[in-house]
Amino acid sequence: MVDEFESKYEVSQVATFIQTHNFKRVALQFPDELLKDSTEVVRALRKELQSSCEDVKDIGLYVMADTTYGSCCVDEVGASHINADCVIHYGHTCLSPTSNLPAFFVFGKAPINASNCAKHLCDYASSTTKPIMVLFGLEYGHALQDVIKVSNVETTHMSGDTSKIQLHFAEVMGQSMIPTNSSETNCSSCTADGDCGDDAVKRTYRIGGLVWNLEEGQSMEDYSLFWIGPDNSAFVNAVLTFNGCDIVRYDATENQLLTDTSQQRRILKRRYYLVEKAKDAAIVGILVGTLGVAGYLNMINHIKEMITRAGKKAYMLVMGKPNPSKLANFPECNVFIYISCAQTALLDSKDFLAPVITPFEAILAFNRGSEWTGKYVMEFQDLVASTPVGTEITLKEARFSFIQGGYIEDPDLQDADEEDEDATLALANMTEKALQKRDDDIKTVAKGTAKSGAEFFASRSFQGLDINSNSNAPEPFIIGRTGKASGYNHETSKD
Known part of the structure; x- marks a missing residue:
């Protein structure tokens, strides 16, 4: 059980990443659904570091939750509060390039029946004349080689002409990310439609942490897409980006192939x-x-x-x-x-x-x-x-x-467009006049003309919920204790 837990959270790989780069302050970012395992992960990671590092006491491990923005992105704002040297990101991720902090991603290992998935893949491939590009949620990347192996066996045993079946598989960009001075990280110059350099013979595509190449002269519209994973934001991203392709989705939880993507479209x-x-x-x-x-x-x-x-x-x-x-x-x-x-x-x-x-x-x-x-x-x-x-x-x-x-x-x-432009300019002129209109309410903060956005928003009658900023507001009635939990105002020092 312990080995399965450490394998799921890739404890040894994380420890190697920390030691290789000599990081001393490490932020561990967990989504809400994995937060229950955070203490056990810290305990296992500390044990792994002790077995291979003498100065492990100098390494600080800090658990982060309640991310500032989406949990799929590296929370560099939260990590900066503890002056972290790097972030270990657990769970679902978009693998977006970071600005400043190095990061290591633990995608997790979602269960999947590789044989059943490969069978559905081969059956679908035999029913279409287009080559198949297999994309997947990053949490299923651990089983990709098993799916490829079984697919080759299934294709060999299939009756009929299987020479026309062409299966192509995307790959994960990588688990670690070290930002550079350039804004381009992990080949971010490769767009969803573009080449990776003028001299590239193959066209490089990427989406959601996946990357694959197409031969020169080919485009994604020439392929059908086979997605492995749930109906989540990553799948919607693929549907919208490649909306010119035929797309089917294999649900690894229900072990079934879903061909209706009309809701996403x-x-x-x-x-x-x-x-x-x-x-x-x-x-x-x-x-x-x-x-x-x-x-x-x-x-x-x-x-x-x-x-x-x-x-x-x-x-x-x-x-x-x-x-x-x-x-x-x-x-x-x-x-x-x-x-x-x-x-x-x-x-x-x-x-x-x-x-x-x-x-x-x-x-x-x-x-x-x-x-x-x-x-x-x-x-x-x-x-x-x-x-x-x-x-x-x-x-x-x-x-x-x-x-x-x-x-x-x-x-x-x-x-x-010309009619829309005239209407928009008319609205803009009306807005300018509204912003310059004198405010008759003498109680507003920005009396007179609004010369900036701050003055404009401050001129409204509603000033927010900060009662301390309004001198006309009644005095607050305090119930309970005041101050900080480390020492409330009514408490006296024991020294």
Whole structure:
């Protein structure tokens, strides 16, 4: 049992990573569902370090929970509170490149019936004329070689012509990540559609910590996708990014193949609707959803400049994990742009007062003349990987027809854009006049004209829940003890 536990959490590999780089302050990041095992992991890791390291007392292990943003990303903000040298990330991860701290990822080992999975894979491969690209959740990477081995056996024993069956498997980028001075980490210059360098013979694709190559002249539309794993954010990321491919999903929990991905594909229609709605926005809120993923500052600068060029006002908001209650404090914002990793970027904003869109959708909405070809980019690093700050990003867009059920060319696209531009400029002018209107309420903090975003938000009658900042508020009635738990105000020192 102990060996199985240590194998699941890869205790020896983690200890080797710590010792190899001589890290002294190590942050162990656990998601909520694995937090119950954190004490046992620390105990096993401490024991492993003692058996191979003499100065183990100098190594500090700190458990982190309740991440600042999504638990799939390395929480560099939380790790900085203890001046950590590195982060050991446990559980599901998007494997987004970090900005400053080295990281080691323990994906876990989810149970899977490799024989059953390989059988479904071969049956599906024999029913299609396209080659198959096998993608998977990182927690199933430990069983990939078993699936490959059984698939080769199944293909050999299948009756009929099996020479046309072509199976290709993605690989995990790696478990460790050492950020460099460059914003490119773990070959982040390889986009979902692009090459890895001008001299590359093969095209390199990556998504969610997976990487694979295609021969020159081939594209992902030439393949069918076979996904191994649950219906989670990683799967939705793959469906949207490669929405031009036929995709099936093998559920390792139920041991069955699911071919209906219409629910995930409907998300694309919903996102397109939000893009159209965002075009009429006059005030835009930029939600910072990460402070650790490499390149987020460049993306913020691109978005701010793009909004300014569109004649709109932008305000940057940092609030941790957004929810409807938090964003309701900013009713002036007509739309929010959420800058985060690919697997947390899609917020279901049906309960929000204003839509929440991704950087890719913002570029489609605010860059005049941009066109949507049906491709969808989730990684914001891919949008600015080769674009200097200040350069306008242009994308081609094909209008989606809900009647025809697909993307169509719109001959009136240019005229529609001109009408939208006139309407947007009119809204922007009205907003400018509203911001400059004199505030008649003498009790507001920013009496007079609003010259900045801070003054504008401060001019509202609602000033938040900090009762100490309002001199007219009644004195608070304190029940219980006051002070810190280490020494309350009524307690006297025992010294």
